[in-house]
Amino acid sequence: MVGWLLLAESSSPGGFDFILMADLKPLFSLDGDLVAAEALLRDVFGIVVDEVIRKGTSASEKVCEWKEPEELKRLLDLELRSQGEAPEQILARCRAVIRYSVKTCHPHFFNQLFSGLDPHSLAGRVITESLNTSQYTYEIAPVFVLMEEEVLKKLRALVGWSSGDGVFCPGGSISNMYAMNLARYQRYPDCKQRGLRGLPPLALFTSKECHYSIKKGAAFLGLGTDSVWIVKTDERGKMMPEDLERQISLAEAEGAVPFLVSATSGTTVLGAFDPLEAIADVCQRHGLWLHVDAAWGGSVLLSQTHRHLLDGIQRADSVAWNPHKLLAAGLQCSALLLHDTSNLLRRCHGSQASYLFQQDKFYDVALDTGDKVVQCGRRVDCLKLWLMWKAQGGQGLERRVDRAFALAWYLVEELKKREGFELVIEPEFVNVCFWFVPPSLRGKQENPDYSERLAKLDREPSHWASLNVLRLMRDSLLSCCRALAGNSGH
Amino acid sequence: MVGWLLLAESSSPGGFDFILMADLKPLFSLDGDLVAAEALLRDVFGIVVDEVIRKGTSASEKVCEWKEPEELKRLLDLELRSQGEAPEQILARCRAVIRYSVKTCHPHFFNQLFSGLDPHSLAGRVITESLNTSQYTYEIAPVFVLMEEEVLKKLRALVGWSSGDGVFCPGGSISNMYAMNLARYQRYPDCKQRGLRGLPPLALFTSKECHYSIKKGAAFLGLGTDSVWIVKTDERGKMMPEDLERQISLAEAEGAVPFLVSATSGTTVLGAFDPLEAIADVCQRHGLWLHVDAAWGGSVLLSQTHRHLLDGIQRADSVAWNPHKLLAAGLQCSALLLHDTSNLLRRCHGSQASYLFQQDKFYDVALDTGDKVVQCGRRVDCLKLWLMWKAQGGQGLERRVDRAFALAWYLVEELKKREGFELVIEPEFVNVCFWFVPPSLRGKQENPDYSERLAKLDREPSHWASLNVLRLMRDSLLSCCRALAGNSGH
Numbered sequence: 001m002v003g004w005l006l007l008a009e010s011s012s013p014g015g016f017d018f019i020l021m022a023d024l025k026p027l028f029s030l031d032g033d034l035v036a037a038e039a040l041l042r043d044v045f046g047i048v049v050d051e052v053i054r055k056g057t058s059a060s061e062k063v064c065e066w067k068e069p070e071e072l073k074r075l076l077d078l079e080l081r082s083q084g085e086a087p088e089q090i091l092a093r094c095r096a097v098i099r100y101s102v103k104t105c106h107p108h109f110f111n112q113l114f115s116g117l118d119p120h121s122l123a124g125r126v127i128t129e130s131l132n133t134s135q136y137t138y139e140i141a142p143v144f145v146l147m148e149e150e151v152l153k154k155l156r157a158l159v160g161w162s163s164g165d166g167v168f169c170p171g172g173s174i175s176n177m178y179a180m181n182l183a184r185y186q187r188y189p190d191c192k193q194r195g196l197r198g199l200p201p202l203a204l205f206t207s208k209e210c211h212y213s214i215k216k217g218a219a220f221l222g223l224g225t226d227s228v229w230i231v232k233t234d235e236r237g238k239m240m241p242e243d244l245e246r247q248i249s250l251a252e253a254e255g256a257v258p259f260l261v262s263a264t265s266g267t268t269v270l271g272a273f274d275p276l277e278a279i280a281d282v283c284q285r286h287g288l289w290l291h292v293d294a295a296w297g298g299s300v301l302l303s304q305t306h307r308h309l310l311d312g313i314q315r316a317d318s319v320a321w322n323p324h325k326l327l328a329a330g331l332q333c334s335a336l337l338l339h340d341t342s343n344l345l346r347r348c349h350g351s352q353a354s355y356l357f358q359q360d361k362f363y364d365v366a367l368d369t370g371d372k373v374v375q376c377g378r379r380v381d382c383l384k385l386w387l388m389w390k391a392q393g394g395q396g397l398e399r400r401v402d403r404a405f406a407l408a409w410y411l412v413e414e415l416k417k418r419e420g421f422e423l424v425i426e427p428e429f430v431n432v433c434f435w436f437v438p439p440s441l442r443g444k445q446e447n448p449d450y451s452e453r454l455a456k457l458d459r460e461p462s463h464w465a466s467l468n469v470l471r472l473m474r475d476s477l478l479s480c481c482r483a484l485a486g487n488s489g490h
Numbered sequence: 491m492v493g494w495l496l497l498a499e500s501s502s503p504g505g506f507d508f509i510l511m512a513d514l515k516p517l518f519s520l521d522g523d524l525v526a527a528e529a530l531l532r533d534v535f536g537i538v539v540d541e542v543i544r545k546g547t548s549a550s551e552k553v554c555e556w557k558e559p560e561e562l563k564r565l566l567d568l569e570l571r572s573q574g575e576a577p578e579q580i581l582a583r584c585r586a587v588i589r590y591s592v593k594t595c596h597p598h599f600f601n602q603l604f605s606g607l608d609p610h611s612l613a614g615r616v617i618t619e620s621l622n623t624s625q626y627t628y629e630i631a632p633v634f635v636l637m638e639e640e641v642l643k644k645l646r647a648l649v650g651w652s653s654g655d656g657v658f659c660p661g662g663s664i665s666n667m668y669a670m671n672l673a674r675y676q677r678y679p680d681c682k683q684r685g686l687r688g689l690p691p692l693a694l695f696t697s698k699e700c701h702y703s704i705k706k707g708a709a710f711l712g713l714g715t716d717s718v719w720i721v722k723t724d725e726r727g728k729m730m731p732e733d734l735e736r737q738i739s740l741a742e743a744e745g746a747v748p749f750l751v752s753a754t755s756g757t758t759v760l761g762a763f764d765p766l767e768a769i770a771d772v773c774q775r776h777g778l779w780l781h782v783d784a785a786w787g788g789s790v791l792l793s794q795t796h797r798h799l800l801d802g803i804q805r806a807d808s809v810a811w812n813p814h815k816l817l818a819a820g821l822q823c824s825a826l827l828l829h830d831t832s833n834l835l836r837r838c839h840g841s842q843a844s845y846l847f848q849q850d851k852f853y854d855v856a857l858d859t860g861d862k863v864v865q866c867g868r869r870v871d872c873l874k875l876w877l878m879w880k881a882q883g884g885q886g887l888e889r890r891v892d893r894a895f896a897l898a899w900y901l902v903e904e905l906k907k908r909e910g911f912e913l914v915i916e917p918e919f920v921n922v923c924f925w926f927v928p929p930s931l932r933g934k935q936e937n938p939d940y941s942e943r944l945a946k947l948d949r950e951p952s953h954w955a956s957l958n959v960l961r962l963m964r965d966s967l968l969s970c971c972r973a974l975a976g977n978s979g980h
Contacts, residue, residue, distance in 0.1 A: 034547060037609035038539055044613040045535035049528055052620040057524060064632070069853060072632055078640040080876065084883035090610065093880060094617060097873065101621050101633045111630055114622070114867070119527035120580065122620060123534040127584060129615040130542040131591050132604070132820050140601055142554070142562055143591045150568040170660035171865045181710055195714025196686045212843040213866055220671055220839075220864050222712020224685025324867075330622050331869055349710075353702040363559060374710050375661045376703055377604070377814075379821055383587065386570065390583060393574035 040087060047094050056103035057117055063109050064102040072100055113268070113296055116328040120391040124384035125330050134377040135168070136370025138363055141380065145367050148382040154389070155321060156337050158301040160314030165338040165345050167372050168381040172295035173213030175320035175336040176262065178374075180204065180217050182318065182338070183260040183289035185348040192348065196222050203256035205229045205247055207239035207274060209267040211293055227256070236425060237272030239263060244282050260289045265310050266297020270424075271431030273297055276312030284315075292316045295334065297429060299326035302394065303401040309428065326404065326430075327397060329385045345372040404430045530577060537584050546593035547607055553599050554592040562590055603758065603786055606818040610881040614874035615820050624867040625658070626860025628853055631870065635857050638872040644879070645811060646827050648791040650804030655828040655835050657862050658871040662785035663703030665810035665826040666752065668835075668864075670694065670707050672808065672828070673750040673779035675838040682838065686712050693741035694750040695719045697729035697764060699757040701783055717746070726915060727762030729753060734772050750779045755800050756787020760914075761921030763787060766802030774805075782806045785824065787919060789816035792884065793891040799918065816894065816920075817887060819875045835862040894920045 055061045067075060076096060085093075103109060105117030133141045135148060152166040169175040184191055188199055196202075202223055206214045208230050215225045229251050232243040248258050261283050263274040276292065283290040292313055298321030300306050301313070313319060317339055324333040338345065350371040357371050370378065389397065408430040415421040415434055420442060424433035435454060444450055545551045557565060566586060575583075593599060595607030628635045642656040659665040674681055678689055686692075692713055696704045698720045705715045719741050722733040738748050751773050753764040766782065773780040782803055788811030790796050791803070803809060807829055814823040828835065840861040847861050860868065879887065898920040905911040905924055910932060914923035925944060934940055 034544065037607070038543055040609045041539055041543060041613060041616075042535075044616060045532075045539075048616060048620045049531055049535075052617075053528055053531060054524065056620075067632065069628065069632070069636060069857060073636055076633065076636065078637055078876070080640065080644045080879045080884065082884040084886045085880050090613075090877065090881050093877065094613065097617060097633050097637075098621065102623055102630055104622050104630075112624065114624070117527070117622070119530050122622075123531060123580075123584065125619040126531075126534060126538060126616055127542075127587060129619060129820065130538045130546075130612060131588065132594050132607070132612075133592055134602065134604070134821060138559065140592055140594075142557065142559070143566065143587050146559060146563055146566065147568055147587075150570065154570045170664075170869070171867050173864060173866045174660075177710075177864070184712075191712070191714065192709045193715050195691075195708075195717055196712040197689070197691055197714075199687070201685070201687055211866070212841040213864070216839065216841050216864050218685075219682045220667075221710065222674075222681070222686040224681065224687075225683050227685055330619065331624060331867055349706065351702040351706050367559060374663060374667070374703070374706050376663045376701070377661050377821055379660070386568070387580065387583065387587075389570045390575050391580050394570065394572040396574045 036087070040090070043087075043091055044094055047091065047098065051095065051098045052103065052105065053117070053119075056098075056105050057107065059107045061103070061106070063106045065100055067100060075100065113325045114328070114331060118328045118330070118388050121328065121330045121384040121388040124387035127387075128380045128383050131380070133380060134370075135380050135382075136368065136376070136378055137357070138367035139361070144380045144382060145369060147386050148369070148380075151382045151386050151389075152335060152337065155298075155323075155335050159316070159319055159337055161337070161339050163341050165340050165343070165372075167336055167345060167369065168378075169320075169334045169336050169373075170375070170379070171332050172211070172293065172320050172322045172334050173216060175295070175322075175334050176211070176213045176291070176293055177217040177221060178336050179262070179289070179291035179318040179320065180214075180221055180223070180260060182340075182344055182348050183291065184221070184223075186289065186344060187257075187259045189347075199257075201254075201256040202227050203229055203248075203251035203258045204260040204262060205231055205244055205251075205258065205288075206262040207231045207233050207237075207264060207267075209233050209237045209239075209270060209272055210262060210264050211268055211295065214262050214293070233272070236428070237267050237270035239274040239279060241275060241278035241282055244279060248282070248286055248288075258286060258288055260291060262291045262293055263316075264297075265292055265294035265313065266300070266429055268296065269431065270433060271296070271427060271429030273309040273428065276310060276315065278312075280312050280315035289318070290316045291318045291320070293320050295320050295322040296325050299323060299397075299401055300429070302327075302398045303405075304398065305402055306405055323385050326401065327385070327388070328400075329388060332379075333381050333385050349374050408432055526577070530580070533577075533581055534584055537581065537588065541585060541588045542593065542595065543607070543609075546588075546595050547597065549597045551593070551596070553596045555590055557590060565590065603815045604818070604821060608818045608820070608878050611818065611820045611874040611878040614877035617877075618870045618873050621870070623870060624860075625870050625872075626858065626866070626868055627847070628857035629851070634870045634872060635859060637876050638859070638870075641872045641876050641879075642825060642827065645788075645813075645825050649806070649809055649827055651827070651829050653831050655830050655833070655862075657826055657835060657859065658868075659810075659824045659826050659863075660865070660869070661822050662701070662783065662810050662812045662824050663706060665785070665812075665824050666701070666703045666781070666783055667707035667711060668826050669752070669779070669781035669808040669810065670704075670711055670713070670750060672830075672834055672838050673781065674711070674713075676779065676834060677747075677749045679837075689747075691744075691746040692717050693719055693738075693746035693748045694752060695721055695734055695737055695741075695748065695778075696752040696783075697721045697723045697727075697754060697757075699723050699727045699729075699760060699762055700752060700754050701758055701785065704752050704783070723762070726918070727757050727760035729764040729769060731765060731768035731772055734769060738772070738776055738778075748776060748778055750781060752781045752783055753806075754787075755782055755784035755803065756790070756919055758786065759921065760923060761786070761917060761919030763799040763918065766800060766805065768802075770802050770805035779808070780806045781808045781810070783810050785810050785812040786815050789813060789887075789891055790919070792817075792888045793895070794888065795892055796895055813875050816891065817875070817878070818890075819878060822869075823871050823875050839864050898922055 104115050109115050135141050135144055138145045148168060156164045169178060191199060204227060206228060215228050218225050218228050229247045231247050232240050234240055251258055261279060263276055263279050265273050280290055300309055319337040321337060322334045323329040324331050357368050359365055408427055411432050415423060420437045422435040422437055441454060594605050599605050623631045625631050625634055625638060638658060646654045659668060681689060694717060696718060705718050708715050708718050719737045721737050722730045724730055741748055751769060753766055753769050755763050770780055790799055809827040811827060812824045813819040814821050847858050849855055898917055901922050905913060910927045912925040912927055931943060
C-alpha cells in the first residue's frame with residue numbers, strides 16, 4: 001500500500017505538483033485571511049508582552065488574581081458554541097485567560113519546581129509553535145533532528161559520556177518509564193513480544209523519597225507497584241546503600257529478580273542527592289541497571305562548584321534530566337539520556353511502521369528518530385534549550401545554577417535570624433524546608449505534642465481565610481531561589 | 491514532611507511573604523533585563539510573522555529549503571559552547587532555524603496528517619507558552635483546569651455522551667495506551683499493584699490497518715505484542731466484524747482472555763472507518779472494552795453530513811481524538827475521552843502524592859486532575875483548541891471539515907481526468923491514494939508483473955535526483971485537502 005502512495009510522487013518529479021496543484025491553487029488562496037491572521041497574531045503578541053512579560057514579572061502585580069472555581073467559570077464563559085466570535089471578543093478572551101492565570105514567571109511564585117521566565121527559551125518556544133512540526137523524521141524536521149542530537153550530546157557530555165543515545169520525553173515521569181522499560185528489555189528482550197507472563201517476578205529499587213512516577217510507571221508497565229522495593233533513606237533523605245543491599249537480598253529471597261535501581265539526584269521535597277558511587281557499586285555487584293532520576297538535580301552538572309553532588313552519575317545506564325526545572329527552559333523539556341550505544345532505544349521501542357519510516361530514503365534513515373519512542377508524533381523540545389544555551393553559554397547557565405545555591409544559603413541565613421522560623425534540615429540543594437512556628441508554640445519544642453500541634457495548624461479553617469494567593473506558595477520556598485535566579489538572568 | 495512545608499505558609503498569612511520577601515526583593519530586580527527580554531521577544535515575534543506566517547504560507551515560497559544533513563549541520567553551527575552570543579547573533583539563529591525548517595503551514599505541504607495554520611490556535615499556543623504552567627492542580631492552573639474540562643465535555647458531547655471523563659495526552663499513541671491500561675485495570679484492578687504475572691494471558695483485537703501504537707503500547711504495558719490479535723480488513727480497509735468474532739474464538743481457544751477491541755475511525759493510509767455498530771455488538775456480546783482510535787477521523791464528528799462514518803462511536807468505552815490533525819489545532823492536542831463516570835482514570839493512575847495532591851485544600855480537590863494521569867507535569871493542550879473554537883464556532887469548524895471532504899472529491903475528479911493517474915480506492919475520507927503510472931507502464935495493467943514494476947519505480951535512483959523538496963510530499967496527497975481547508979479558514 002505504501003509503495004503505491006510513494007509512487008505518485010517519486011515517478012512524477014514536478015508532475016502533479018505543477019499540473020494538478022495549479023488547478024487547486026485558486027481554492028486555497030490565503031490573501032484575505034492572511035491579513036487577518038497577521039493582525040490577530042500581532043495583537044496577541046502585544047498582549048503577551050504587556051500582560052505576561054511585563055506585568056507578569058512585576059513584583060508589584062499579583063501572582064494570580066484568585067477566583068473560586070464557580071466564579072471563574074462565570075467570568076471566563078468557557079462554553080463552546082456554534083457561532084464564532086469577532087476578533088475584538090477573541091482578544092478580550094486572551095486577556096481574560098492571562099488575567100486569571102497564575103504568573104509562573106512572577107518573582108513571588110514559589111509553588112513548583114519550575115518557574116521564572118527565560119526570554120530566549122520563550123522565543124524558542126514561540127518559533128517551535130509556529131513551525132508546528134513533529135520530531136520523528138529528518139524530512140519533516142531536518143533542523144530539529146540534528147539539533148536534538150546536538151543538545152542530547154551536550155547533556156550526555158555533562159553526565160560524563162562521550163557517546164550514547166537519548167530522546168526528549170513528555171515529562172520526567174515518562175523518562176523514568178522509558179528507563180524501566182529499557183532495563184526490562186535489555187534483561188528480557190522477549191518481553192517485547194511475549195509480555196511479562198513468562199518471566200519471573202521482577203524487582204526494582206528506589207528510595208522512599210523518590211518521585212511518585214516510579215510507582216506509577218511500575219503499574220503502567222504491567223510490573224505492578226509491588227515490584228517496587230522501597231529503600232530506606234538517612235536523615236538527609238538520601239538512599240542508604242546498605243539498605244539497598246538488604247532489599248535486594250530480601251527480594252531475591254522472595255524469588256524476585258532484581259533488574260533496576262532508580263536513584264534520585266534532587267528529591268522533590270528535601271532536594272536530596274542519593275550517593276551514586278556507592279549505589280553504582282551495588283548495581284555493579286548485582287548486575288543491575290542504574291537509572292538516575294535527575295529531573296530536578298541534573299542541571300547542577302553545569303556547575304563546577306556543585307556538580308560533586310552527582311559524583312558517580314557517569315556510571316549510570318540512564319539519566320532523566322528536566323531542563324525545564326532548574327534551568328527554566330519551559331514546560332516541557334525532559335531528556336532521557338542513555339549510555340547505551342547498541343541502539344537499545346530503537347530495538348526496544350521500534351515497530352518499523354512502513355509508511356513513516358521507509359528504509360529507502362535518500363538520506364541516512366538513522367536520522368529518523370521516531371521509532372526510538374513509544375509516541376508517534378513528538379513535540380520539538382530541543383529548540384528552547386538550544387537557543388537559551390546559545391544566548392547564555394554554558395558559563396551563563398552555570399552562573400544561574402550557582403546563583404540559585406547562593407540565594408538558598410542567603411535565605412537560610414535570613415530564616416535563622418528570624419524568630420519563629422525553624423529549618424527542617426540544612427539544605428544541600430535549593431530546596432529550603434522550614435517551619436513557621438506561631439507564637440503560641442514557640443519555646444515549646446520539648447512538649448510531647450509539639451510536632452502534632454505544629455502540623456495540625458495547617459488544617460485549621462481559621463488559617464484559610466487570607467490564604468488565597470499565598471496558598472500558591474504551597475511548597476513554601478521550595479523553588480524560591482531558583483525562581484529568582486531564573487528571572488534575573490546572569 | 492509535607493505537613494512541615496505546608497505549615498510555613500498556612501500559619502503565617504502574610505508572614506514571610508511581606509517580611510522575608512521584602513529583603514529578597516533587591517536580589518531579583520528585573521528592571522534591566524526586562525527591557526532586553528521585551529526587545530528580544532518583540533523581534534522574534536516579528537520574525538515569526540514575516541518568515542513563518544507570511545512567507546511560510548505563500549505558495550510562491552519553498553516548502554523547505556532542503557539541505558543534506560552534513561551541510562545543514564555546518565550551516566546551523568549547532569554546537570553549544572561556554573560563551574553566550576550577542577542578541578543580533580541570536581536573531582540570526584532564529585531566522586536560520588526557520589529558514590531551513592519545513593513549513594508545515596505551506597499550501598504545498600502534504601507530508602503528514604497535520605498541517606495548515608490556524609492563527610487562533612497559534613495565538614492560544616503562544617499564550618500557553620508564555621504562561622508556562624502545568625495542568626495538574628487548580629491552584630497552579632485555575633483557568634486551564636476548568637477549560638480542559640469544558641473542552642473535553644464538548645468533545646464527549648460530539649461522541650454522544652452526556653457524562654464521562656477524559657484527559658489530554660501527549661499524542662494519540664499515549665491515548666491508546668491509556669485506553670489499554672484502563673481496560674486492563676477495569677477487568678483486573680489488582681494488576682495495578684500485583685502486575686500481570688498472576689493474570690491469564692490477555693488478548694486485544696485490532697485491524698491490520700490500525701495505527702502502530704497499538705503494538706507499541708502492548709509492548710510498553712508489558713502485555714507483549716503477541717497479545718495483539720490482528721483482525722482482517724475488507725477491500726476498503728475496514729475491520730471485518732465476522733473475523734473479529736473468529737479471532738476472539740481463536741484467542742479463547744488458546745487460553746487467552748479477550749479484554750479489549752481497538753477499532754479505528756480513519757486509518758492512517760486509506761482513511762478507513764471501521765464499522766463501529768457491528769464491532770460494538772461483538773464487544774457487548776463478549777463483554778469487551780471498546781476503544782475507538784479516532785485520532786485522525788474523530789473530527790468528522792463535527793460534520794452533520796459526514797459524521798455517520800462514526801455511527802456507533804457512542805457505544806465505545808473510550809475514544810482517542812487528535813484535534814491537532816484534521817482541525818489544525820497544533821501539535822499536540824490529543825484527547826482521550828471516556829464514557830466512565832466511576833473515576834476509573836483516577837483509580838487506575840492515581841498515586842496520591844501527598845506533596846502535590848493535598849486533600850485539605852480550600853477548593854474541591856476533584857479539580858486537581860494531575861492524579862488521573864501517568865505524567866506528573868502535563869502541558870496545557872486545551873487553550874489552543876478552545877480559542878480556535880471560540881473564534882470559528884462549531885459551525886466554522888464543521889465547514890472546515892466539510893470543505894476538506896469537498897476538496898478530496900475535487901481532487902479525485904481531477905485525477906480521473908488525467909492520464910496516468912490511477913486511484914487505489916475511491917476515498918470515503920480525505921485520504922486520496924493513487925498511483926502515478928509512467929508512460930512505459932500505461933495500458934499494461936493486465937501484465938502479471940504490472941504491480942511489481944509500478945511499486946519498484948519508487949526505489950530506482952534515477953527517480954531520486956529531483957525529489958528533494960518533492961519528497962516532502964511522501965504520503966502523496968494524503969493530507970492535501972485537509973491542508974487546504976486548514977489554511978484557508980472557512
